[in-house]
Amino acid sequence: MIQKAKELLLNPWFQLCLTVLLVTTSELFLKRGAVEAPRLPAGVNWTGVSGLASANVWYGILFVIASFISWLYVLRFIPLTIAYPLSNFVHVLIPLSSWFFLDEIISTRRWCGIALVLIGVLIVAKPVARMEEKL
Amino acid sequence: MTLISALLIFVALILYILGQLFLKHAMESDLRSRRFTKFLVAGLVAMTISFFITLGLLQHFDLSYLYPFQGLSVVIISILAAVILREKLTPRLFLGAALISGGVVLVSLS
Numbered sequence: 001m002i003q004k005a006k007e008l009l010l011n012p013w014f015q016l017c018l019t020v021l022l023v024t025t026s027e028l029f030l031k032r033g034a035v036e037a038p039r040l041p042a043g044v045n046w047t048g049v050s051g052l053a054s055a056n057v058w059y060g061i062l063f064v065i066a067s068f069i070s071w072l073y074v075l076r077f078i079p080l081t082i083a084y085p086l087s088n089f090v091h092v093l094i095p096l097s098s099w100f101f102l103d104e105i106i107s108t109r110r111w112c113g114i115a116l117v118l119i120g121v122l123i124v125a126k127p128v129a130r131m132e133e134k135l
Numbered sequence: 136m137t138l139i140s141a142l143l144i145f146v147a148l149i150l151y152i153l154g155q156l157f158l159k160h161a162m163e164s165d166l167r168s169r170r171f172t173k174f175l176v177a178g179l180v181a182m183t184i185s186f187f188i189t190l191g192l193l194q195h196f197d198l199s200y201l202y203p204f205q206g207l208s209v210v211i212i213s214i215l216a217a218v219i220l221r222e223k224l225t226p227r228l229f230l231g232a233a234l235i236s237g238g239v240v241l242v243s244l245s
Contacts, residue, residue, distance in 0.1 A: 080212060080220060081217060084155065091235070095242065116237050116241055120232065121235060124235075
């Protein structure tokens with residue numbers, strides 16, 4: 001059981017999925033934190049530094065760091081021409097989760113863009129999946 | 136858009152792309168070698184500068200205006216990874232990258 005879990009954790013493709021999930025989670029926390037952050041006077045407001053007062057922003061930062069570490073692990077094993085396009089799955093997952101969790105509205109054109117990203121990701125992923133089966 | 140902001144958008148994009156290439160190069164080396172440390176630091180520095188330039192640009196432009204440039208990074212990174220890091224870029228991978236770039240641009244236009 002522990003052996004299985006360890007194998008999974010060391011699998012770069014699993015880590016790539018993890019990167020995407022961690023990035024998405026971090027964005028949701030950061031958005032929540034940014035909204036509840038106190039508004040500072042206009043002169044100093046632009047840096048977003050007041051967001052540090054929100055616990056959600058700190059959760060977001062932790063998830064950003066975690067996603068960066070798993071991304072570095074991915075880079076060790078998967079070519080950039082495959083890993084980077086696949087990591088763009090966040091452009092599908094973030095809009096979907098902001099629609100689901102944050103009640104944001106997505107326009108038709110945006111849905112089309114999301115679909116296009118999804119098709120691109122699938123085109124990159126398919127030969128990879130076949131390659132993995134052979135291994 | 137002034138010449139300077141166009142230049143800043145370009146520099147931020149290039150630094151982000153270079154950052155990814157540096158990090159990839161670092162992670163392919165022996166983790167105790169000097170090459171690893173050098174390229175990891177170079178990657179982190181490039182990405183940090185790019186981050187702060189983007190933050191500055193966001194004060195003057197909408198996110199939806201700046202985001203398409205970020206979308207282009209998919210195609211550019213794929214090409215540069217093939218040219219500089221000698222990775223294999225099949226027509227299929229290129230098509231996928233192009234569609235993703237197009238999709239990101241479309242998402243940010245709406």
